[in-house]
Amino acid sequence: MKKLLIIPAVLVFGLISCHSGTGNETTTSADSTAMPDTSHSAMNMNAVEALPAIPAGAKVFFENLKDGQTVSSPVKVKMGASGISIDSAGAIKSNSGHFHILIDAEDSTASGVVVPKDSTHLHFGNAQKEATLTLTPGKHKLVLQFADGIHRSYGSKLAATVTVVVKK
Ligand SMILES: [Cu+2]
Structure with a gap:
């Protein structure tokens, strides 16, 4: 049935565009017009998945550091999350993710933006x-x-922020 539909489309398109393209190009155009579902799902497969939704009530926090706390270096930092699970980096999974520590950088990385990887943006992808x-x-x-x-x-x-004072 689809071939029967394509043939008139090719004929009409060919008549309109007889001066502007080859026969092959015309056929390609008619095919994609005749199968919109196939081309649409192929596009979805290539598109990157949306950022997973944040579960209601989920939060992250420094377990062992309070804002303004005096510490000595090296500083051991315990990272906590509730309402969302901690997983390795690699695949996009709902209700999960991994920690990063931003040192003397921005207050948070904007939603959906890939966290930079450098000396002030540490990833804990394991x-x-x-x-x-x-x-x-x-x-x-x-x-x-x-x-x-x-x-x-x-x-x-x-995201959670603390300021610490490192002793000399
Ligand atoms: Cu990361």
Whole structure:
């Protein structure tokens, strides 16, 4: 049945565009017009999945650090999450992600943006819940940022900030 529909489409299209294209191009156009469902699902497969939704009530927090706390370097940091599970990086999974620590950087990485990977943006893609940071004496802002399996930030809703004072 589809071939019967395509043939008149090719004829009509060919008549309209007889000066502007070859016969092959005309056939290709008619095929994609005749099978919109196939081309549409192929596009969806190529598109990147949306950032998973944040479960209601989920949060992340520094388990062992309070804002303004004085610490000595190296600092052991315990990372906590509730209402969302901690998983290794790799695949996009709903209700899960992994930790990042931003050192003296932004307050949170914008939602959906891949967390940078550099000396001030640490990734814990093996589902680690603890980290040891070497910090210079003085004040430092630490941000705990949760992100999905491909490092896309969940934004400020799954971020926590503390400022610590490192002893000399
Ligand atoms: Cu990451």
